Amino acid sequence: MKARVLMYHDVVEAGRADESGFVSADANVYKLETAQFAAHLRAIAKLQTEPPRIASDLLRETSPHASWLLTFDDGGVSAHTRIADMLEAQGWRGHFFVTTDYINAPAFLTTQQIRDLHARGHVIGSHSCSHPLRLSHCTPSEMGREWRESLNVLSDILGERVNTASVPGGYYSRDVAVAAAESGCKVLFTSEPITRVHETQGCLIVGRYSVQRHTTPRAVAGLVNGQLAPGLRQALIWNAKKMAKRIGGEYYIKLRVALFGRGALRSGEQKTKSEE
Ligand SMILES: [Zn+2]
Numbered sequence: 001m002k003a004r005v006l007m008y009h010d011v012v013e014a015g016r017a018d019e020s021g022f023v024s025a026d027a028n029v030y031k032l033e034t035a036q037f038a039a040h041l042r043a044i045a046k047l048q049t050e051p052p053r054i055a056s057d058l059l060r061e062t063s064p065h066a067s068w069l070l071t072f073d074d075g076g077v078s079a080h081t082r083i084a085d086m087l088e089a090q091g092w093r094g095h096f097f098v099t100t101d102y103i104n105a106p107a108f109l110t111t112q113q114i115r116d117l118h119a120r121g122h123v124i125g126s127h128s129c130s131h132p133l134r135l136s137h138c139t140p141s142e143m144g145r146e147w148r149e150s151l152n153v154l155s156d157i158l159g160e161r162v163n164t165a166s167v168p169g170g171y172y173s174r175d176v177a178v179a180a181a182e183s184g185c186k187v188l189f190t191s192e193p194i195t196r197v198h199e200t201q202g203c204l205i206v207g208r209y210s211v212q213r214h215t216t217p218r219a220v221a222g223l224v225n226g227q228l229a230p231g232l233r234q235a236l237i238w239n240a241k242k243m244a245k246r247i248g249g250e251y252y253i254k255l256r257v258a259l260f261g262r263g264a265l266r267s268g269e270q271k272t273k274s275e276e
Helices: 034-047 055-060 078-089 111-119 140-158 174-182 217-224 228-260 263-267
Strands: 003-008 067-074 095-098 123-126 164-166 187-189 198-200 203-206
Touching: 003 217, 034 078, 034 217, 055 067, 055 123, 055 187, 055 203, 067 078, 078 111, 095 111, 095 164, 111 123, 111 140, 123 140, 140 164, 140 174, 174 187, 174 198, 174 203
Parallel strands: 003 067, 067 095, 095 123, 123 164, 164 187, 187 203
Antiparallel strands: 198 203
């Protein structure tokens, strides 16, 4: 089975990246302005006659025919204040993956907004409890807690079992999938730019194409429509970034140890010229 899935984050007013979700230079790269997002939806609608599917369709799906889906990570308040209305204007529904420690925090969804999105037909899923910096480097018990508790919090809010999740920060590994499956997750969305859906311990693993501020309407419409070139291009960019993250993370730790000895790992944040 194949699925072409777009991964968005927040949609904000021009120049107001602080309006919704996590705020940092890294996070802001993934925030689209309302007019940009509207242009994306128009470009997709022009090429797609079918509405996007939802995760439960994938659980029932057996045909190899590709479907397409829209997902939004982090649980920023723009899911409710901007995105849902814009999707519904097309007759579409999306997936909103909520970082549960941030529910009711400023710029994030409230409990009531989560219930409302669900009632309007959107899918609510987990994006972990705390959005760990590098989930794939957590211990299995930490991973298990992140998935189990976040799925429980959302299930309690909605009064029905939540069984969909997305991996925070793109740090996917088989252990991350196993921990999600053991926590009752049935469909796990990653940031791997692939369309082939596979299964780990009864949980469907679904790749996604990451949409950034600079991604053009033409590129997203092409990705949804299954044109290879932009997907391939994104795969290359993404893999390069993933390698830098992995190697960078390990290298950074080795560098600290080389410079300061093992105590550097505990002593935290002292900075020197040679590190900057
Ligand atoms: Zn995230």
